[in-house]
Amino acid sequence: MTTLFTSDHEWLHIEGDVATIGVTDYAQSQLGDVVFVELPKVGRSLKKAEAAAVVESVKAASDVYAPISGEVIEVNEALAAEPALVNSDAGGKAWFFKLKIADKSELGGLMDEAAYKAHTA
């Protein structure tokens, strides 16, 4: 499994042709206490950079963009019931959605962990 990152503070776990996507611990620390998460519908085709999900704190709403193109094959229903998971386990239990990757060449534009650490330093 490979883990990649975007400059918008999302992470992607890549397994075969499926990408699991969430937001980074840095992102959750900037968002503050998450009180609501809106996820895309299963079956929706997302284009790279399209608004895919919404994460809301007490204060504000923020979009989560599709880091790559693909079809939504699963969403994390647990986030609807417990949005605070984004704060407690951003990199693990608080995954947002899974995409069937449309074009693997789009992964080339993403960062590895070392590059992402440098990006947030």
Added chain:
Amino acid sequence: MLARDESPLKRTPLHALHVARGGKMVPFAGYEMPVQFPAGVLKEHLHTRSSAGLFDVSHMGQLALRAKSGKVEDAARALERLVPQDIVAVPPGRQRYAQFTNHDGGLLDDLMVANFGDHLFLVVNAACKAEDEAHLRAHLSDSCVIDSLSDRALIALQGPKAESALAKLGTDVTAMRFMDAGPRQVAGLDCFVSRSGYTGEDGFEISVPAAQAETLVTALLENPDVLPIGLGARDSLRLEAGLCLYGHDIDTTTTPVEGALEWSVQKSRRTGGARAGGFPGADKILAQFESGASRRRVGLRPEGRAPVREGALLFADAASSEPIGKVTSGGFGPGLNAPVAMGYLPTSLAANGTQVFAEVRGQRLPLQVAAMPFVPNTYKR
């Protein structure tokens, strides 16, 4: 080089303390203010409801209004030319909520007015304070002297443990009731203390000389019951309490009647009262008291979990194309663990329990008109 129109942000006397406590500083009404501290908006909100929260509101305007005659009644009569409230009837040691109106019956600002025995003490919104001061000077200088108390800081101490936090500094405020106000010693400092605030909780606002503000706040924060609270939680607390935010829920286009603030206009200033009218926009406002207004500020409870925020358009049903109103404040209420909002609706749809729809990200979300405050207030009356 700074562009000419980019004036640098001002700082309150507590700026260094906020930075030292980890406050996340943001621009607000021309000031650099803490939006939150490391605890975060949610915990800060809940801490204020369960214990005590300390807010820096030094960006707000503090003014003294003195009659040239030396009589506070004359200052009160003068101020009544600019507000629809009964100021003459505010006894020494008491405070009242008021609004400056314009000739269309709209609101230039809302404010607190206290009778300090020989003069009136006013607290106005930060974003309006220069205009408010100019407004007072332009209209009341014939009979009054207006002093801007820019050498004073203002802090709010709010929550069920606010009274005991002041007692620990040797200040007995147990005899004060909600909206009592006057000069008092706090920690040996010459302060003005009112039992009021902007959270729906029992609590106090304390005006302190700027040079001693840090000493006072440091002493209050030594008490583990007291946490510093940022503007983020101040906003969610006042929203749960159903209190208006000037520039959002009320402004120059909303009258006191449209803003559901009839309670703040005493009978003496209404038609048939002892000093009816005589304030800007009186014709329109008093007519609305008789025959009602076409729209009204209401509380709104989204039926789902999604917050409905300021600016969201409101619709009578899930399909109609014409908006009927707009959300003016909205977010998440940590005390209710649910989203809350307020906004304007046609008066015919303003009854509690009426279902309306808000457009959020292309979807129509159902909301119900609901009574405010959303969270019962705990004022010590």
